[in-house]
Amino acid sequence: DGGITQSPKYLFRKEGQNVTLSCEQNLNHDAMYWYRQDPGQGLRLIYYSQIVNDFQKGDIAEGYSVSREKKESFPLTVTSAQKNPTAFYLCASLGQGPYNEQFFGPGTRLTVL
Amino acid sequence: AQRVTQPEKLLSVFKGAPVELKCNYSYSGSPELFWYVQYSRQRLQLLLRHISRESIKGFTADLNKGETSFHLKKPFAQEEDSAMYYCALLSGGYNKLIFGAGTRLAVHP
Numbered sequence: 693d694g695g696i697t698q699s700p701k702y703l704f705r706k707e708g709q710n711v712t713l714s715c716e717q718n719l720n721h722d723a724m725y726w727y728r729q730d731p732g733q734g735l736r737l738i739y740y741s742q743i744v745n746d747f748q749k750g751d752i753a754e755g756y757s758v759s760r761e762k763k764e765s766f767p768l769t770v771t772s773a774q775k776n777p778t779a780f781y782l783c784a785s786l787g788q789g790p791y792n793e794q795f796f797g798p799g800t801r802l803t804v805l
Numbered sequence: 806a807q808r809v810t811q812p813e814k815l816l817s818v819f820k821g822a823p824v825e826l827k828c829n830y831s832y833s834g835s836p837e838l839f840w841y842v843q844y845s846r847q848r849l850q851l852l853l854r855h856i857s858r859e860s861i862k863g864f865t866a867d868l869n870k871g872e873t874s875f876h877l878k879k880p881f882a883q884e885e886d887s888a889m890y891y892c893a894l895l896s897g898g899y900n901k902l903i904f905g906a907g908t909r910l911a912v913h914p
Contacts, residue, residue, distance in 0.1 A: 727904075750901070792837065793839075
């Protein structure tokens with residue numbers, strides 16, 4: 693089954709804890725992205741990676757970190773420095789056709805207790 | 806500043822009525838615009854893109870550079886069109902997308 697997978701579907705975190713959200717793709721896409729989705733605010737870019745071992749900050753990178761050690765994987769760590777981490781997190785990868793289509797995962801809902 | 810504005814949070818129509826979801830953008834240069842849709846319990850997916858000038862599920866969107874708009878239209882709404890719709894602008898050399906806040910379309914029987 694091809695596509696982008698995210699795990700877990702739901703995640704609960706205590707204040708002060710770091711948590712890591714998984715994103716895996718078997719589409720052989722080079723570029724991958726992490727977005728945060730909040731009600732009434734649409735999607736905002738956290739981090740993105742064009743190739744393995746390279747990534748750049750997006751618009752709201754503070755309190756987050758990423759790694760890109762493998763082409764298929766782009767995990768996101770939500771650190772204790774993120775002041776308001778409760779949100780829906782979406783991972784995406786960029787298709788290789790001419791139309792710049794991004795393909796999205798099913799998302800992870802993070803709740804801070 | 807690069808920005809996408811969707812002025813309506815909710816658009817409620819009856820089945821068979823015409824639909825227009827508004828999208829305005831701010832971008833210096835030639836914009837590349839998309840509409841993404843998120844149906845209930847499904848992942849976000851591309852609906853259409855302006856450069857391919859296509860009609861998907863009866864929806865069309867025309868880029869109006871003079872008005873900096875990319876409104877999504879459908880002449881006759883169906884109940885299955887009920888979803889969250891996001892307008893997005895491609896930004897910069899890294900294929901980053903800037904999303905609007907989204908419009909929830911509710912089509913009533």
